[in-house]
Amino acid sequence: MQQQVYQHTLPNGLTILGEPMPWLESVAFTLMFPGGTAREPHDRIGLAGMTLEMTQRGSGRWSSREVVEELDFLGVDRSSSVSSFYTSISMSAMARVLDTTFEVAAAMVREPHFPEDELEEVRQSALLELSSIEDDPAQKCFVELKRSRFAEPFGRSSLGSVSGIEAVSHEDCVAFHHAHAKPQGAVLSIAGRFDWQDFLKLVDRYLGSWSGGPATHLGDVEPRVGSIHVPHDSQQTHIALAYDSVAYQHPEYYRGRGIVGILSDGMSSRLFTEVREKRGLVYAISASSHSLKNCGSVLCYAGTTSSRAQETLDVTMETIRSISQGIESGELSRLKSRTRTALVMEQESSASRSSQLAYDWITLGRTTTRQEVLSEIEQLTSENLIEHFKNHPPKRWTLVTIGPEPLEFQDEV
Amino acid sequence: MQQQVYQHTLPNGLTILGEPMPWLESVAFTLMFPGGTAREPHDRIGLAGMTLEMTQRGSGRWSSREVVEELDFLGVDRSSSVSSFYTSISMSAMARVLDTTFEVAAAMVREPHFPEDELEEVRQSALLELSSIEDDPAQKCFVELKRSRFAEPFGRSSLGSVSGIEAVSHEDCVAFHHAHAKPQGAVLSIAGRFDWQDFLKLVDRYLGSWSGGPATHLGDVEPRVGSIHVPHDSQQTHIALAYDSVAYQHPEYYRGRGIVGILSDGMSSRLFTEVREKRGLVYAISASSHSLKNCGSVLCYAGTTSSRAQETLDVTMETIRSISQGIESGELSRLKSRTRTALVMEQESSASRSSQLAYDWITLGRTTTRQEVLSEIEQLTSENLIEHFKNHPPKRWTLVTIGPEPLEFQDEV
Numbered sequence: 171m172q173q174q175v176y177q178h179t180l181p182n183g184l185t186i187l188g189e190p191m192p193w194l195e196s197v198a199f200t201l202m203f204p205g206g207t208a209r210e211p212h213d214r215i216g217l218a219g220m221t222l223e224m225t226q227r228g229s230g231r232w233s234s235r236e237v238v239e240e241l242d243f244l245g246v247d248r249s250s251s252v253s254s255f256y257t258s259i260s261m262s263a264m265a266r267v268l269d270t271t272f273e274v275a276a277a278m279v280r281e282p283h284f285p286e287d288e289l290e291e292v293r294q295s296a297l298l299e300l301s302s303i304e305d306d307p308a309q310k311c312f313v314e315l316k317r318s319r320f321a322e323p324f325g326r327s328s329l330g331s332v333s334g335i336e337a338v339s340h341e342d343c344v345a346f347h348h349a350h351a352k353p354q355g356a357v358l359s360i361a362g363r364f365d366w367q368d369f370l371k372l373v374d375r376y377l378g379s380w381s382g383g384p385a386t387h388l389g390d391v392e393p394r395v396g397s398i399h400v401p402h403d404s405q406q407t408h409i410a411l412a413y414d415s416v417a418y419q420h421p422e423y424y425r426g427r428g429i430v431g432i433l434s435d436g437m438s439s440r441l442f443t444e445v446r447e448k449r450g451l452v453y454a455i456s457a458s459s460h461s462l463k464n465c466g467s468v469l470c471y472a473g474t475t476s477s478r479a480q481e482t483l484d485v486t487m488e489t490i491r492s493i494s495q496g497i498e499s500g501e502l503s504r505l506k507s508r509t510r511t512a513l514v515m516e517q518e519s520s521a522s523r524s525s526q527l528a529y530d531w532i533t534l535g536r537t538t539t540r541q542e543v544l545s546e547i548e549q550l551t552s553e554n555l556i557e558h559f560k561n562h563p564p565k566r567w568t569l570v571t572i573g574p575e576p577l578e579f580q581d582e583v
Numbered sequence: 584m585q586q587q588v589y590q591h592t593l594p595n596g597l598t599i600l601g602e603p604m605p606w607l608e609s610v611a612f613t614l615m616f617p618g619g620t621a622r623e624p625h626d627r628i629g630l631a632g633m634t635l636e637m638t639q640r641g642s643g644r645w646s647s648r649e650v651v652e653e654l655d656f657l658g659v660d661r662s663s664s665v666s667s668f669y670t671s672i673s674m675s676a677m678a679r680v681l682d683t684t685f686e687v688a689a690a691m692v693r694e695p696h697f698p699e700d701e702l703e704e705v706r707q708s709a710l711l712e713l714s715s716i717e718d719d720p721a722q723k724c725f726v727e728l729k730r731s732r733f734a735e736p737f738g739r740s741s742l743g744s745v746s747g748i749e750a751v752s753h754e755d756c757v758a759f760h761h762a763h764a765k766p767q768g769a770v771l772s773i774a775g776r777f778d779w780q781d782f783l784k785l786v787d788r789y790l791g792s793w794s795g796g797p798a799t800h801l802g803d804v805e806p807r808v809g810s811i812h813v814p815h816d817s818q819q820t821h822i823a824l825a826y827d828s829v830a831y832q833h834p835e836y837y838r839g840r841g842i843v844g845i846l847s848d849g850m851s852s853r854l855f856t857e858v859r860e861k862r863g864l865v866y867a868i869s870a871s872s873h874s875l876k877n878c879g880s881v882l883c884y885a886g887t888t889s890s891r892a893q894e895t896l897d898v899t900m901e902t903i904r905s906i907s908q909g910i911e912s913g914e915l916s917r918l919k920s921r922t923r924t925a926l927v928m929e930q931e932s933s934a935s936r937s938s939q940l941a942y943d944w945i946t947l948g949r950t951t952t953r954q955e956v957l958s959e960i961e962q963l964t965s966e967n968l969i970e971h972f973k974n975h976p977p978k979r980w981t982l983v984t985i986g987p988e989p990l991e992f993q994d995e996v
Binding site: 448 | 607608648651654655656657658659660676711715717720818821848849850852859860861863867917920921924925927928930931
């Protein structure tokens with residue numbers, strides 16, 4: 171399938187990206203604008219998520235319950251989320267309802283009512299959601315890993331904190347939205363079945379008069395090392411581990427990600443084989459590439475019984491370090507094959523392409539094509555992967571464990 | 584998009600179904616054959632899952648690690664699973680690697696090596712996976728709900744039991760596979776990019792000589808009522824609830840499912856609105872239709888803080904019963920719109936269509952078309968939904984709670 175990506179920037183600074191996938195009947199768009207947990211006041215952690223929730227409690231010509239009713243009536247699948255630096259609204263729907271669907275999304279950004287009498291409901295929901303991770307230690311492990319690896323304000327969870335959520339006022343939500351939801355630094359991407367010129371007119375109608383200065387600048391991210399243990403009365407231990415790698419914008423990003431693929435992509439991957447299949451240490455193990463601005467990390471998770479947790483941690487770190495001793499040709503060819511397939515499969519999902527376009531833009535300042543990524547992947551060799559690994563060895567480890575006992579942890583670097 | 588479904592039955596009894604989706608580059612197939620937890624010996628609970636795991640430890644011309652290595656090399660996404668009555672192998676891949684991918688799947692069924700020296704690894708993995716649900720009370724709630732709602736052998740979890748997993752021998756795996764993995768009562772479905780005649784030849788080559796008598800008959804399923812409480816030291820309470828509804832093969836199934844949609848489909852659904860948005864009682868609430876042979880149920884889940892758990896249960900049951908008092912026209916139109924969209928979206932996923940074809944066949948003995956389901960949905964009215972609800976009111980409730988305290992539970996029927 172031929173890939174084409176349109177690009178246009180409105181006078182107000184909003185960048186619009188479009189990738190037609192005319193073989194689909196669906197269309198998906200993603201609107202990312204400055205916001206996010208790192209821009210919350212230090213005593214209002216949770217404000218970004220509550221503000222986003224408030225925008226769907228009445229916006230534009232839709233009163234409180236009508237926003238969700240309209241979107242359900244249109245058959246829209248949606249996911250809104252808050253990351254460290256951005257707030258995102260993603261929707262996918264049948265192509266024929268794009269106009270009204272987009273109008274709702276634009277109203278959430280431009281004309282939220284912020285009904286004061288719904289703030290307490292929003293606060294209750296936020297507190298409940300935050301408390302729910304106490305019974306989900308696997309998720310909690312990652313929340314704690316982010317918090318301990320990245321200094322304030324970068325390590326905040328989108329779930330917020332109890333004191334932050336309790337302190338948020340109606341004025342806080344209004345002020346946060348107006349201070350950050352601006353077209354400069356925002357990106358709107360669309361993928362699937364749509365007409366580019368028609369879409370530009372639609373965007374101009376609802377977001378053309380959106381205005382506001384550039385997003386506030388946030389400094390660089392520095393990872394912190396060390397380990398923390400969260401006592402948990404259970405026979406399971408959850409292990410989350412992070413170490414330095416290259417970020418998405420790094421010229422050798424695909425080498426770093428390739429190494430993570432060899433470690434963790436597929437049931438024949440090295441971590442799965444060594445830690446799960448051969449030694450039967452874990453029921454779950456995974457590694458993934460993570461970028462927070464300039465700061466690249468690999469994040470790992472392992473879930474095991476507490477009696478085998480120390481061995482699991484040791485074998486996991488040993489397996490990661492074993493990359494320097496060689497990569498088999500079979501590992502490399504499986505990595506390439508799986509990556510090629512994933513790229514083609516992505517072409518069958520408008521939602522995947524839409525969010526990837528937006529992510530590329532805010533991270534790289536440009537879009538990437540399938541051909542470009544394929545070419546990066548084809549150039550990987552055992553030699554250049556190992557060379558990359560030696561130049562960017564795992565270091566500055568951060569460890570979080572949740573379970574009955576802490577583990578011995580030796581960050582050798 | 585025009586929908587066409589092919590059907591063919593081999594002399595050995597295997598039914599083959601195919602739905603071309605030539606606008607995709609991927610293809611997906613699902614092979615379901617008799618097996619499942621309900622056919623395990625009563626003192627070998629966990630055997631079905633362990634047997635399935637053993638089939639990918641060497642099959643046909645692939646030795647132990649080569650099965651997963653080959654599938655990773657082919658870029659195959661796969662999911663194998665065990666339900667109450669069937670074992671399923673599902674794979675999706677690029678169309679050009681269909682032949683080898685299918686050969687691997689067929690080898691897992693026809694020529695598993697069952698390497699004796701890998702049984703202990705498989706047992707360890709099974710025990711770890713079973714123990715992991717102790718730290719996942721939301722999942723554990725459903726395991727316990729199934730166990731308490733359905734009598735032996737129907738309520739078993741595919742995760743097995745500790746004593747069952749510990750008792751499984753190599754001979755048990757071999758015997759279970761040979762006793763149940765047979766073409767009569769099995770179905771193979773394919774959807775996506777493929778040529779039907781070529782696929783039939785492929786199936787004939789690898790499964791044409793598969794033989795064996797019909798699957799053993801299992802009696803009808805009767806739901807059990809009552810409540811159980813699993814003490815859990817936490818400030819959260821997890822509530823799982825089941826009550827009678829109509830099964831998938833019932834002529835009024837889409838009315839029953841429509842009512843569940845009004846209760847739980849979308850953010851404007853009744854349970855979401857009443858229990859989460861208006862009263863702020865839960866962080867999660869959902870209801871879904873469930874069929875186990877002749878036995879239809881609605882399964883609900885609610886997660887909340889323990890201090891509000893009793894109110895959550897009461898309001899949830901009250902909201903379910905409120906259907907008899909009326910359905911608003913907006914609720915009905917949103918239900919229809921969301922269902923229509925979901926049906927079209929399904930046409931963009933070969934994996935979804937493939938598994939739906941197989942499920943329809945084993946449950947209904949035929950396939951259903953999008954047009955047929957659409958027509959069922961269009962015929963729904965507030966009147967016939969309420970009439971259905973009154974004829975099939977919620978009754979024979981089963982409740983499972985996991986949390987610090989049990990709840991008061993009044994099954995009024």
